[in-house]
Amino acid sequence: xEWIYLALIALVLVFGIGVVVxxxxxxxxxxxxxxxxxxxxxxxxxxPRPQPGATGVLEPDLREPDLREPEVVEPEVVEPExxxxxxxxxxxxLVEPEVVERPTFRSRMSKAxxxxxxxxxxxxxxxxxxxxxxxxLEEALLRADxxxxxxxxxxxxxxxxxxxxxxxxxxxxxxxxRTEMTGRLEGADRVLHLVDGGTGSPNVWLFVGVNxxxxxxxxxxxxxxxxxxxxxxxxxxxxxxxxAAAEQLATWAERSGSEFVRGAEGGDPSSVIFDGVExxxxxxxxxxxxxxxxxxxxxxxxxxELRKVRRVAAKGAGRVTEVLLVxxxxxxxxxxxxxxxxxxxxVTDDTGIGLTGVVLTKxxxxxxxxxxxxxxxxxxxxxxxxxLGETIGDLVPFDPAQFVDALFAES
Numbered sequence: 001x002e003w004i005y006l007a008l009i010a011l012v013l014v015f016g017i018g019v020v021v022x023x024x025x026x027x028x029x030x031x032x033x034x035x036x037x038x039x040x041x042x043x044x045x046x047x048p049r050p051q052p053g054a055t056g057v058l059e060p061d062l063r064e065p066d067l068r069e070p071e072v073v074e075p076e077v078v079e080p081e082x083x084x085x086x087x088x089x090x091x092x093x094l095v096e097p098e099v100v101e102r103p104t105f106r107s108r109m110s111k112a113x114x115x116x117x118x119x120x121x122x123x124x125x126x127x128x129x130x131x132x133x134x135x136x137l138e139e140a141l142l143r144a145d146x147x148x149x150x151x152x153x154x155x156x157x158x159x160x161x162x163x164x165x166x167x168x169x170x171x172x173x174x175x176x177x178r179t180e181m182t183g184r185l186e187g188a189d190r191v192l193h194l195v196d197g198g199t200g201s202p203n204v205w206l207f208v209g210v211n212x213x214x215x216x217x218x219x220x221x222x223x224x225x226x227x228x229x230x231x232x233x234x235x236x237x238x239x240x241x242x243x244a245a246a247e248q249l250a251t252w253a254e255r256s257g258s259e260f261v262r263g264a265e266g267g268d269p270s271s272v273i274f275d276g277v278e279x280x281x282x283x284x285x286x287x288x289x290x291x292x293x294x295x296x297x298x299x300x301x302x303x304x305e306l307r308k309v310r311r312v313a314a315k316g317a318g319r320v321t322e323v324l325l326v327x328x329x330x331x332x333x334x335x336x337x338x339x340x341x342x343x344x345x346x347v348t349d350d351t352g353i354g355l356t357g358v359v360l361t362k363x364x365x366x367x368x369x370x371x372x373x374x375x376x377x378x379x380x381x382x383x384x385x386x387x388l389g390e391t392i393g394d395l396v397p398f399d400p401a402q403f404v405d406a407l408f409a410e411s
Contacts, residue, residue, distance in 0.1 A: 102393060102396055103364075103388045103389055103393070103394055103396065104402065104406075105388070105399070105402040105403050105405070105406035106402070106405065106406040106409050108363070108364040108388040108389060108394075108406075109363065109364065109369065109388075109403075109406040109407070111364070113369070113406060113407045113408070113409060116140050116141075116144055116407055116408070117408075117409075117410060118140075119136045119137065119139065119140035120140070120174055120408065120410075121410070122136060123136055123137065123170045123173070123174060124170050124171060124174065126170055128168075128169070128170070129162055129167070129168070129169070129170060129173055133170065133173070134155065134159070137155060137158075137173075137177070138151060138155060141154065141155075141370065143368065144368040144369060144370035144407070145332045145333060145368040145369070145370035145371045145374070146370035146373050146374065147333065147336070147370065147371075147373065147374035147377075147378070149374075149377070149378060150184070150370075150373045150374055150377050150378075153377075154177065154180055154181065154184075157180060158173060158176055158177060158180070161176060174408070178404055178405075178408050181373065181404050181407075182400055182401055182404045184373060184376070184377060185372065185373070185376060185400035185403070185404070186400055188376060188382035188383075189382055190357070190382050190383070190384045190397065190398055191384075192205075192322060192357075192384060192385075193321040193322055193356070194231075194286070194287065194321060195319060195321050197319055199284055200281045200282070200284060200317055201281065201317055201318065201319065202234070202277060202280040202281055202285050202286060202287060202288050202317070202318045202319075203286065203287050203288070203318070203319060203321045203322075204273075204277060204287075204288045204290060204313050204314075204318045204319060204320045204321065204322075205222070205287065205288070205289050205290065205320075205321065205322040205323075205324060206273075206290050206292060206309070206310065206313055206320060206322070206323045206324070207219050207289065207290065207291055207292060207324050207326055207359075208292050208306060208323065208324070208325055208326070208342055208346070208355075209294065209325055209326035209327065209338070209342070210294050210338060211242065211294030212294070212328065213294075213326045213327060213328040213331075213361060214326060214328065214361040214362065214387065215239075215291065215292075215294065215326040216239065216245055216248050216249050216252075216291055217248075217252075217361075218326050218359050218361060218385075218387065218395065219235060219249060219252065219289050219291055220235075220248075220249065220251075220252025220253075220255070220256065220392075221252075221387075221392055221394075221395040222289060222385070222395065223235055223252060223253065223256045223258045223289050224252070224255070224256040224392050225395065226286075226287055226289075227256045227257055227258060231286040231287055232258075232259075232284075232285045232286045232287070233256065233258040233259070233285065233286070233287050233288075233289060234258060234259040234260070234261065234276055234279065234280045234283075234285045234287070234288050234289070235249050235252065235253045235258050235259070235260050235261070235276075235288075235289050235290075235291070236261045236262075236272055236273050236275075236276030236277075236288055236289070236290045236291065237249045237250070237260070237261065237262040237263070237272060237291055238263075238269040238270075238272045238273045238276075238290050238291045238292045238293065238309065239269070239291045239292060239293045239294065240263055240264070240265060240266055240267045240268070240269050240272060240293065241266060241269075241293045241294075242293065242294065243265060245291065246262045246265075249262075249291055250262065255392075258289075259279070259280075259283070259285065261275055261276040261279055263275070269292060269293055269305070269309055270308050270309050270312040270313075271312075273288075273290045273292075273309060273312060273313050274312050274313070274315070274316060276288050276290065277313065277316050277317060277318035278316055278317065280317075280318065281316070281317035281318060288318060290309075290313060292306060292309055293305075293306075303341070303342075303345040304345075306342075306345055306346065307345060307346065310323065310346055321356075322356050322357060323346055323354065323355050323356050323357075324355070324356065324357050324358065324359050324384065324385075325338070325339055325342050325343075325355050325357070325358050325359070325381070326358075326359045326361060327339065327358055327359070327360055327361070327371070327375075328361055328362050329360045329361060329362050329363045329368075329369065329371060329386075329387075330362050331371075332368065332371060333371070333374065335360075335371050335375070336371065336374045336375060336378065336379070339355070339358060339375050339379055339381060340379060342354075342355060343355045343379060343381065355381050356381075357381065357382050357383070357384035357385075358375055358381055358382070358383045358384065359383075359384065359385040359386070359387070359395075360372065360383050360385070360386045360387065360398070361386075361387035362387055363386045363387060363388055364387070364388045364389050364394075369403070369407060372398075372403065382398075383398045384397065384398060385397060385398060386398045386403075
């Protein structure tokens, strides 16, 4: 039985060895398959032959260095072609003058005559001329801004005529007062002067006055009136200290078809007016309307500057033919003070001429109107134009007869 055991043991050993050999063979095949899957980058081909001079050590470059200066190439400069730019000259548009109906003194002065009509009505109802009649007349004239001096002169003449029995009734007294007031305003030179100096010699009208009296608007309306009469006009914005003045005057110039010259804000007013006169002369324009800065008549240095403007405007090709003071009629007796101070400031040794006329604005408002008599009687300055409204046609020549009639009208 022993040999059977031995045979079984031998069989088991042989089987075990066979299993070990088979496993080793499989493991070797798997490793080969895995190795074949790895892709190695190709190596560059190296020439195994020795290169000339190749010793394995980097030999220095024994060539002489190039010491020549590099050539500097100047960039090509291309000159731009000159561009000729013509200065822009804005020609005034041809504007047809507006056809407007001129207002009448009677229709626009209802507020102005209210200071007189109430007193006149009370005087007419009395049986005769009494002390109360003279008191009422004096009060009415003073309230109408006629002024103390003019009032005294008017009443003194009427008292003498009543004393001589030339005037006997209240109605005759009022009619005589009306005639006296009209007569005081007659005979003044109310013409706006234009001198024909030939080609290249424009007339210059200066407008002066304090701020707020309607000076710039007056210039615009005067320009429209002159354009309507067929004259060429240039407006010079010499009021360089009020920001809106130049823009306002430019609007009037465009509206009326006038040319326009302005300067820098805060600049020298004299230079603006001088440039305006020279341009008008070069373009053969008939009339230059020159605005000036609103001057306080109580400021000496400002009035000195206004004198300079007056002197400069008279130089060169132009000639000053009008210096117009614009007064707000609602200021009353203060307007008389303005007129006196401006008149004195504008009289200089080299020109010998001061104010030539007054433009009275806002006469259609709450103004009393009597300031006209004070200005003309005490200062001898004629009122040439009056403003009876806000529209372009409401600036009209002053007519003494119509003015006094409007003051005495009952309705």
